[in-house]
Amino acid sequence: MAMSRSLALAFFFICSVASISSTLAATDSFLQCLSASIPSQLLYTQSSPSFTSVLDAGIRNPKFLTNTTKPVWIITPTNASHVQAAVVCGRQNNVRLRIRSGGHDYEGLSYRSERPESFAVLDLVKIRSVRVDTASNTAWVDSGATLGEMYYAIGKAGSRVAFPGGLCPTVGVGGHFSGGGFGMMLRKYGLAADNVVDAVLVDAKGRLLDRNAMGSDVFWAIRGGAGESFGVVLSWKVNLVAVPPTVTVFNVPVTVRQGAVDVLTRWQDVAPVLPDDLFIRVVVQGQTANFQSLYLGTCDALLPLMQSRFPELGVNRTHCKEMTWIQSVPYIYLGASSTVEDILNRTISMDTSNKAKSDYVRKSITKDVWTTIFGSWLARPNAGLMILDPYGGKISSVAENATPFPHRGGVLYNIQYMNFWAATGAGDAQKAWIRDFYAFMAPYVSSSPREAYANYRDNELGVNVVGAGGVSSYDTGKVWGEKYFKGNYQRLAMAKGQIDPDDYFRNEQSIPPLVSGK
Structure with missing residues (x-):
């Protein structure tokens, strides 16, 4: 028994060394291949002095700065030929690519892996015209x-x-x-x-x-x-x-004491059927519902519309801010003191980590449920927030299969749940809040499947399982894929089977290939 154990350990050691040697050889060959087509100043290894700063520059959630599998290489191409070379070299040397544009992927899958593997990040930061x-x-x-x-x-x-x-x-x-x-x-x-x-x-x-x-x-x-x-x-x-030369924005906060429950209950039925030029979203946090709007027109045209269709909100001329569309972009997201030039700033605050989930609402949530949401869930010390975006109009008039995005007709609004904690903290209480609140909301949102928005990526919905052939499982992918894409998931897998049947472009929630005849 002791001899068998010793032999087994020796065999494991030899195999491990062989695997490491094989990986090192592959990455050396990968570098040689890349260097033939891509200037060296665009390539970064883990030993490069700038590797960490280049990697971290595109990370938008501090929780992914540590305790995660990082790339072996970062490639920052400046043209199409560099990208083509990276793909060809990656295929030849069994090095996969993860593609990063802005780094806002909610699970960080554009630059990290949840599994031990050797991969390169193809960072498109220099392809941005x-x-x-x-x-x-x-x-x-x-x-x-x-x-x-x-x-x-x-x-x-x-x-x-x-x-x-x-x-x-x-x-x-x-x-x-x-x-x-x-x-x-x-x-x-x-x-x-x-x-x-x-x-x-x-x-x-x-x-x-x-x-x-x-x-x-x-x-x-x-x-x-x-x-x-x-x-x-x-x-x-x-x-x-x-867009017209003048648009109007407003921000109207309504607290629970001021009747937020009643106004929000009414908003659910009004917002999706307003004229298409008027969009009113709601950010719900603590004991306040903040109604944020963009209207493609003047305040003079907006006020009678609000008075006739949504008088409960009490919008008046003091709430109106008229400006051009491009001025509204920083005003809505960055605040009243921002300028148009501020939207060119690529940096963000890294003071807090976050977790997000999403839902779709197809039937109005009743007043008593909103009372519970405010009185219990949003009143807790580690509570996060909800962002409600109304549908209707153009987004709902398009057929579910016209694009892969299926959340169209019948949707009243989308919910994004978010919670935040200090960048250096674990966030256990905040993560528990968002998961528990998400579970509480199940009876009041879409079902079979419980729909989710792909851009609010959430690995808790499920991740791919890679089979013996190195290809992600189509059936396992259904678990999360049908939540994002509903009946479009199968067509997506078939398209993947056409363009990438070997599943080279793969991550924890990439579309698995479904190859006809297999």
């Missing part, structure tokens, strides 16, 4: 650009054009478009992905493909179906949308 064509009211936007950089370039092109993306200016375009992307104009113009008309993709073979070359199924898939599953989307062509 925005090219606006005012003649055709279109723009080509690189995946490494932030929403703020895109909005700024569009704002410079004129005061009558805009783009219907999200609020946070530091979010990367690539990830935002890949999951759908919505913001304050979703009821007027739908998702960001609804307005994508072409794209440039590097596939798992290193080919550079436009919309026609990638095929209709893959082009459908990258617009809301987790685009990093299908390759590296370098650039997106989008249609710009029309």
Whole structure:
């Protein structure tokens, strides 16, 4: 028995050394391959002096700075040929790529792994141009650009054009478009992905493909179906949308003592059926519901509309702030003292870590439930917040299978739950709050499946299981995939089977391939 144990340990040691040697050889070969096509100043190893600063510059959640599997390499390409070389070299040397545009992935899967593995981060921070064509009211936007950089370039092109993306200016375009992307104009113009008309993709073979070359199924898939599953989307062509020269915003906080429960209960039925030019979201925190609005028009036009359709909120002229659309971008997200130039700032505060989850509401939540939410859940010392975004209008008029994003007709609003804790803390109480609150909400939100938004990625919904052949399981992926994509999950897997059947572009929640005939 002792001899057998010694032999087993020796065998394990030999195998471990062989595995380490094989990994080192692969990474050496990977570097040699990359160096033939990519300048050395764009490549970072873990021993590079700038490795940590380059990696951390794109991390948006401090909890991922430690206790996570980090990449072996970081590649910061400046053009398409560098990306193609990275893919080809990665395939040849069994080094997988994770693609980072802005780093806002809620689970950090664009730059970290939850499993021990050797991988490289392809950071698109240097592929970030925005090219606006005012003649055709279109723009080509690189995946490494932030929403703020895109909005700024569009704002410079004129005061009558805009783009219907999200609020946070530091979010990367690539990830935002890949999951759908919505913001304050979703009821007027739908998702960001609804307005994508072409794209440039590097596939798992290193080919550079436009919309026609990638095929209709893959082009459908990258617009809301987790685009990093299908390759590296370098650039997106989008249609710009029309806005008036003057828009109006307002912020109206209502406390529980002022009747927040009644106003919020009423909001559920009103907000999704208002005219499409009017969007009113709610941030619910503590004992206050803060109603935030963007209206595509003047205060004079807004006030009678609010008086007739939503008088319970009590909006008056003192609440109105008139400005251009591009001025509204920093005002809504950064505050009244911000300037348009502030949306170009790519840095964010790293004082707090966070966790998020999401839901969709298809039937109004009753007043007594809101009373419990305020009186119990939001009154707790470690409570987080809820963000409620109303649907209806354009986003709901599109068929569920028109894009991978299926949360359309019948949805009243989306809920995002968030909680925060000190960057250096464990956040156990805050994580428990959000999980328990999410469980409490189950009877009041969508079911079969309980829908979730792909851009609010949540690994607690499930993660991929990789089979013996090195390919993620389609059936295991259903557990989380149908929550994000409902009936579109199967079509996404089939598109993945067309473009990447070997599952090279893979992470914990990437789309598994479903290959016809297998």
